[in-house]
Amino acid sequence: MSLTSCDPKVIVALDFDNQNAANELILKLDPNACRLKIGKEMFTYFGPDWVKKVVALGFDVFLDLKFHDIPNTVAKAVKAAASLGVWMVNVHASGGPDMMKAAIKALKETGTNRPLLTAVTVLTSMDQNQLDSVVGNIQISEQVKRLALLTQECGLDGVVCSAQEAIELRKVLNNDFLLVTPGIRPIGSKTGDQVRIATPLSALQSGVNYLVIGRPITQATDPLSSLNDINASICHFAK
Numbered sequence: 001m002s003l004t005s006c007d008p009k010v011i012v013a014l015d016f017d018n019q020n021a022a023n024e025l026i027l028k029l030d031p032n033a034c035r036l037k038i039g040k041e042m043f044t045y046f047g048p049d050w051v052k053k054v055v056a057l058g059f060d061v062f063l064d065l066k067f068h069d070i071p072n073t074v075a076k077a078v079k080a081a082a083s084l085g086v087w088m089v090n091v092h093a094s095g096g097p098d099m100m101k102a103a104i105k106a107l108k109e110t111g112t113n114r115p116l117l118t119a120v121t122v123l124t125s126m127d128q129n130q131l132d133s134v135v136g137n138i139q140i141s142e143q144v145k146r147l148a149l150l151t152q153e154c155g156l157d158g159v160v161c162s163a164q165e166a167i168e169l170r171k172v173l174n175n176d177f178l179l180v181t182p183g184i185r186p187i188g189s190k191t192g193d194q195v196r197i198a199t200p201l202s203a204l205q206s207g208v209n210y211l212v213i214g215r216p217i218t219q220a221t222d223p224l225s226s227l228n229d230i231n232a233s234i235c236h237f238a239k
């Protein structure tokens with residue numbers, strides 16, 4: 001039995017180097033049970049036409065290319081992403097306010113059916129030591145909060161962060177500002193390179209809107225059953 005919801009919380013991260021393997025999984029999935037994320041690896045190998053094919057199957061697609069460049073370049077890049085019909089696209093908040101404002105302005109100009117725009121705060125693979133080596137003298141939670149508030153001020157729709165930061169962020173951000181969280185690990189699954197992790201249920205209980213989950217589903221012996229188990233564990237949150 002597949003558990004479905006009209007607002008699926010799980011975004012399956014399709015990080016495959018083989019298009020047939022990805023297509024095989026996609027054909028088993030139901031757009032009412034999950035959204036899909038296409039990232040740098042698959043976009044670089046298989047390109048925009050493949051993204052359009054996945055969109056045409058009825059899935060909400062998060063095109064995760066994490067743009068980080070000068071404002072003019074990023075504005076044009078998000079506009080190009082919108083032309084593929086994707087549901088969400090993202091930038092790095094550390095690209096700064098001018099870049100984020102240019103990106104949301106460019107998307108708004110594409111019309112009312114534009115993709116959502118989110119900004120990555122501090123990658124979920126980073127711990128305090130790694131952040132210290134890039135930005136000194138600030139706790140991860142403070143840096144995430146600073147970048148999330150900046151993202152909101154710039155008019156974007158939400159941030160990508162760790163679920164570990166969600167409770168504190170919900171205290172300072174608008175209720176409709178989206179929290180999208182990778183680093184989700186069901187109990188018993190391998191952590192891999194993720195550091196700031198949470199379970200699907202605890203993430204949603206902390207005020208997260210969407211869960212980005214890759215390897216715990218895509219590398220499972222039975223990916224569909226892994227997704228169904230996750231959806232069953234969070235069915236209380238399905239609208």
Ligand SMILES: O=C(O)c1cc(=O)[nH]c(=O)n1[C@@H]1O[C@H](COP(=O)(O)O)[C@@H](O)[C@H]1O
Pocket residue numbers: 013015039064066090120122123124125160161182183184192194212213214215216
């Ligand atoms: O923007 C992202 O999606 C992202 C941001 C972040 O801070 N951490 C992070 O893991 N991601 C992405 O989320 C996915 C997580 O995959 P798994 O670790 O396999 O569940 C990967 O595709 C990452 O590129």
